[in-house]
Amino acid sequence: MANTMTKIASYTVSSGGATSISFSSIPSTYTDLVVKMSVRNNINGGSPWNDINGTFNSIGTGYSQVFAYGPGGGGVAGATDSYLDIRISGSLSTSNIFSNIEMYIPNYSGSNYKSYFIDQIDENTTSTFLGLMTSGLWSNTSSISSIQFSSTTFLQYSEITLYGI
Amino acid sequence: MTDTTTTQVVEVDCSTGISTTRPMTADEIAAQQKMQEDFAAQQAAQAEADAAKAAALESANAKLAKLGLTADEIAALVG
Numbered sequence: 001m002a003n004t005m006t007k008i009a010s011y012t013v014s015s016g017g018a019t020s021i022s023f024s025s026i027p028s029t030y031t032d033l034v035v036k037m038s039v040r041n042n043i044n045g046g047s048p049w050n051d052i053n054g055t056f057n058s059i060g061t062g063y064s065q066v067f068a069y070g071p072g073g074g075g076v077a078g079a080t081d082s083y084l085d086i087r088i089s090g091s092l093s094t095s096n097i098f099s100n101i102e103m104y105i106p107n108y109s110g111s112n113y114k115s116y117f118i119d120q121i122d123e124n125t126t127s128t129f130l131g132l133m134t135s136g137l138w139s140n141t142s143s144i145s146s147i148q149f150s151s152t153t154f155l156q157y158s159e160i161t162l163y164g165i
Numbered sequence: 166m167t168d169t170t171t172t173q174v175v176e177v178d179c180s181t182g183i184s185t186t187r188p189m190t191a192d193e194i195a196a197q198q199k200m201q202e203d204f205a206a207q208q209a210a211q212a213e214a215d216a217a218k219a220a221a222l223e224s225a226n227a228k229l230a231k232l233g234l235t236a237d238e239i240a241a242l243v244g
Binding site: 008009010011013016017018019020021022023024025026027043045051060079081083150152153162 | 171172173174175176177178179180181182184186189193196197201203205207211
């Protein structure tokens with residue numbers, strides 16, 4: 001029987017907003033994890049997009065990632081980060097636009113270092129957008145039992161869903 | 166969509182499906198502040214790198230023009 005994607009948990013932000021959203025007690029019975037997000041925050045960092053942080057097991061160290069990004073109308077460039085970083089739509093994005101993000105974490109419960117991949121596209125207007133492809137590594141052998149995403153404030157209707165495969 | 170800053174942390178327990186909301190602890194507030202400072206520093210570094218790259222490109226184009234290349238030829242060369 002083919003493997004299937006099973007919804008583990010989901011959270012939709014209410015009108016009060018949320019500084020961080022974490023998923024704890026993640027069962028170790030799956031092979032891989034998938035996180036899907038539709039999110040927006042209230043940061044004004046001088047561009048339509050800004051960063052949020054992710055952590056596994058509430059540990060903020062051991063991350064390295066490289067990403068290729070292409071803003072609408074420009075070429076593709078690359079950059080690196082020393083933390084789990086995801087760029088999302090902020091207060092300078094067009095109203096009511098939410099970033100679409102998928103994060104894949106293979107072999108999350110094994111004893112090896114944990115790799116992850118993030119694909120996303122953030123629309124701003126019909127002619128400006130930000131596309132990102134990120135490949136990251138968490139240099140830690142612990143099984144991932146919790147995932148946390150932190151922002152200044154995730155705005156109402158932001159939604160994060162965790163799936164197991 | 167309410168656009169106000171909050172200090173509420175949401176925790177979803179995957180074993181029960183129950184989500185709880187609580188105020189941030191002092192440590193979490195400090196960590197968030199550091200994240201914002203790191204982001205600002207990264208943005209500044211990126212802006213500086215972009216400006217240096219643009220200046221280098223402008224300088225290179227000027228030197229190519231001095232060699233006698235037309236604007237179309239420079240565009241064809243550097244893309």
